Amino acid sequence: MYGFENETYLKVLHGAADNIEQIKRIVAEIEEKGYDHVFLVGTGGTYSMVSPLAYMLKTNSTLEWYYEIAAELVRAKPKKLGKKSILITASLTGTTKETIEAAEYGASVGATVISLVGETNSPLGKASTYAIGNAASNDNLCEEIYLQLFAIGALLMKGNGEFPECERFLDNLRRMPEVLLKVREENDEKALAFAEKHKDTNFHMCIGAGNTWGETYCFAMCVLEEMQWIPTKSIHAAEFFHGTIEMTEKNMSFMLFKGEDETRPLVDRVEKFVRKYSDVVQVWDTKDYALEGIDEDMRKLVAPMVMSSQLERVSSHFEHVRNHNLDIRRYYRTVEY
Amino acid sequence: MYGFENETYLKVLHGAADNIEQIKRIVAEIEEKGYDHVFLVGTGGTYSMVSPLAYMLKTNSTLEWYYEIAAELVRAKPKKLGKKSILITASLTGTTKETIEAAEYGASVGATVISLVGETNSPLGKASTYAIGNAASNDNLCEEIYLQLFAIGALLMKGNGEFPECERFLDNLRRMPEVLLKVREENDEKALAFAEKHKDTNFHMCIGAGNTWGETYCFAMCVLEEMQWIPTKSIHAAEFFHGTIEMTEKNMSFMLFKGEDETRPLVDRVEKFVRKYSDVVQVWDTKDYALEGIDEDMRKLVAPMVMSSQLERVSSHFEHVRNHNLDIRRYYRTVEY
Numbered sequence: 001m002y003g004f005e006n007e008t009y010l011k012v013l014h015g016a017a018d019n020i021e022q023i024k025r026i027v028a029e030i031e032e033k034g035y036d037h038v039f040l041v042g043t044g045g046t047y048s049m050v051s052p053l054a055y056m057l058k059t060n061s062t063l064e065w066y067y068e069i070a071a072e073l074v075r076a077k078p079k080k081l082g083k084k085s086i087l088i089t090a091s092l093t094g095t096t097k098e099t100i101e102a103a104e105y106g107a108s109v110g111a112t113v114i115s116l117v118g119e120t121n122s123p124l125g126k127a128s129t130y131a132i133g134n135a136a137s138n139d140n141l142c143e144e145i146y147l148q149l150f151a152i153g154a155l156l157m158k159g160n161g162e163f164p165e166c167e168r169f170l171d172n173l174r175r176m177p178e179v180l181l182k183v184r185e186e187n188d189e190k191a192l193a194f195a196e197k198h199k200d201t202n203f204h205m206c207i208g209a210g211n212t213w214g215e216t217y218c219f220a221m222c223v224l225e226e227m228q229w230i231p232t233k234s235i236h237a238a239e240f241f242h243g244t245i246e247m248t249e250k251n252m253s254f255m256l257f258k259g260e261d262e263t264r265p266l267v268d269r270v271e272k273f274v275r276k277y278s279d280v281v282q283v284w285d286t287k288d289y290a291l292e293g294i295d296e297d298m299r300k301l302v303a304p305m306v307m308s309s310q311l312e313r314v315s316s317h318f319e320h321v322r323n324h325n326l327d328i329r330r331y332y333r334t335v336e337y
Numbered sequence: 338m339y340g341f342e343n344e345t346y347l348k349v350l351h352g353a354a355d356n357i358e359q360i361k362r363i364v365a366e367i368e369e370k371g372y373d374h375v376f377l378v379g380t381g382g383t384y385s386m387v388s389p390l391a392y393m394l395k396t397n398s399t400l401e402w403y404y405e406i407a408a409e410l411v412r413a414k415p416k417k418l419g420k421k422s423i424l425i426t427a428s429l430t431g432t433t434k435e436t437i438e439a440a441e442y443g444a445s446v447g448a449t450v451i452s453l454v455g456e457t458n459s460p461l462g463k464a465s466t467y468a469i470g471n472a473a474s475n476d477n478l479c480e481e482i483y484l485q486l487f488a489i490g491a492l493l494m495k496g497n498g499e500f501p502e503c504e505r506f507l508d509n510l511r512r513m514p515e516v517l518l519k520v521r522e523e524n525d526e527k528a529l530a531f532a533e534k535h536k537d538t539n540f541h542m543c544i545g546a547g548n549t550w551g552e553t554y555c556f557a558m559c560v561l562e563e564m565q566w567i568p569t570k571s572i573h574a575a576e577f578f579h580g581t582i583e584m585t586e587k588n589m590s591f592m593l594f595k596g597e598d599e600t601r602p603l604v605d606r607v608e609k610f611v612r613k614y615s616d617v618v619q620v621w622d623t624k625d626y627a628l629e630g631i632d633e634d635m636r637k638l639v640a641p642m643v644m645s646s647q648l649e650r651v652s653s654h655f656e657h658v659r660n661h662n663l664d665i666r667r668y669y670r671t672v673e674y
Binding site for chain 1: 374380381382384392395396397398399401403406407408409412413414415416417435540546547558559562563566568569570572573575576578579580581582583584585598599600602603606609610613614666667668669674
């Protein structure tokens, strides 16, 4: 596969899976001390990555949670954030300024800060109560972060007397590296065809819902806009019908991000509409993959990882088809602001 | 002022202010019964309108709250939603399908449903435990909804032993109709100039934060896209720097929505950047208005209403300058889907 090394990928994802034991110890320590609620915090890509964990807690748990943009949290200073809070965040480099500030602010008011980082001695790692390290790179980051976040969520729910399937879910997570590698391989050809078809497309409308909404937002902003400089709009499938629908044109590119949770019918509804009023519709559907070795009832929970894996192939092929390196930026960390 | 009747406006807003007494009785009844948390629920425009109430609770209260898209809530069925929940929502016509379903679902699991509607005997009103009625129209809806939502929030906080300034805040709300009318008058000329300048602009990047983020999202989607068929992207000021920034062009229209809460520096940061890299920047700043009669420390809390009032002038002038009626739709309630 273009721009991809199987061994590195498996190593990174198994690294994340191996961290489950450490996560168990951390969650046990936090529960021993007691907590009241969870703040899920991120910036850009990591803001989108904590989104499925919010959805997991919403649909499976009575735990109290809040989902926050790091820089807004630091300014807004949620009244609730304090000694009884767990603040969960991530940054691969551990140098994202806003995320570090959120961790520092959280720690300063007594919150227990858990961060997922590439290096535990990075600034974010140092600002955290618990830093969980796993060296990754941009093309495997989402899956390895999801794996660890989902493990944290599952264990917190188990500790709350919920989610009796926790251990089985963790076993499924441990099997994900090979499963996701296969997803990449299976989607390689389709992704290349998409990249070639859309070599010169100058706008994509990205639509998703539920636990793949984060991937929708992320692919639009962090891949198409940031890495390929292609304008997008991302809009939630339910919200699409209340304004953005009027933008629909026969030649507008629609990218639909379909997972397997309870909100799937919301994206189905959009698909039904856009198939009628646009000629350029692409559905990225996690159901297209066998996910051999994954329990049927766990598919919906791991769907964000599957979504991310299939989309990485699209990013990768865009890079060579469009002759646009994924790492160049016009402004970010390039100019002063 | 074009397309505007002062008397109607004041009547609608005073109608909302007069409802504060009813809201007091409702909140007292709910507190008598007891509740654990609040679900803030909406669809499209009303989803954006409940956003500042979420921000108000986050920054002033330890009350537990969740902010949900109506159709997603109905599918996701939050585990927490039940007998101990207050579900707060709104729909002017009381006929928004997804919002009615959310109210019905909430009621079916025992939640106390409060709805703000034009007519209490509308379908949404009938589906609610408490329906609060005030006949409004699209050009005054936001402010009258905000007024009532803010009163509910303030009273819930007061009941929670917080927000000692509650009664003074309610007095400020009662003075808002005349204050907001003046905002409209003061912004009329500037809004007309903006509409004329942007008669043919084919894309606007809309950026906001904190309690005016809802207005940012709403003006982009419900006014520019839905009512004027002009493409937009709305992005949170903190998130802008993590992807969308790469879209910046010298000729890209930036609309910044600046309120007066703790997150104002996040929008300042965007302004500083876009003033350097774009020639087409418009800041809609609630600080531009004297708001005579409003206490200094209350300005940040009422900023979403001020933002909405000034923006209504923009919508209104776009209508005649662009010869595009605000009420016509290509798809919504026009075709079947």
